[in-house]
Amino acid sequence: MEEWAKLLDAVAAILSAIAWPLSFLTIALLFKEVLQTAISRIPSMLDRVKTASVAGIKLELDRVVAEEKEDKSGKVTPVQKESAARIAVEKQDLGSQPLLAELKRLCSEFDTLRNTLPSGDVRTRAMTRIVVQMRSLAPSLIEFLDTYKESNSAGRRLAAIAMMQMVPACADVDWLESRFTSDPPFLFYHAALALQNAMDDPYSNESRQSIIEAARRALEKVKSFNGVPDASTIEVLEALIDSSPQILSKHQ
Known part of the structure; x- marks a missing residue:
């Protein structure tokens, strides 16, 4: 009797072990077409999620421009830094390519505006909106800095400047x-802002003395231009140079 009991226990254990696989196989056979349809839809569902995320990036770029529309200086603001941080989080799921596509669009838009609109406040405001959006993307694409620096496109060089404005350690x-x-002038004004940010950044890879000397030479060039020099650029460079003694003493 004891041997029969052991045999029955063994049979029960075997049946228990194969019950779930058999049940799963049965369900799979019964609902084969439904499962195939569901599996085939997974890539399109992921694409829709990705598309929604890309649309979210565009909405974020529109949002930061809307919130900064009253800003006349064109300088980096806390709102822009927060926007860049949000996009950096999205990049973890999206990867770099959708962000690069957005930056490429902005570069092309800048080049078109610069070549088609007459110089003046309207064009400057439109170009400032573009650089504000570039800054939101810039930290997430900093690994492409060298590619943008070497471009013949003014829009792409502006994107490189925006990267340096947002990540001064890479200036x-x-x-x-x-x-x-x-x-x-629009680009060298933003180059002046990038120099200023590098001067203020505690993690800058450049020596502050080299930044000051570059700012002095840049100021001489701007003041030597024919016609009326760009007042905003002069203001930024002079402020950088005037503040240099305090900054240098702080970092000694």
């Missing part, structure tokens, strides 16, 4: 100084 002082020789 290339020599390259920024060269903007005052080869680029239009």
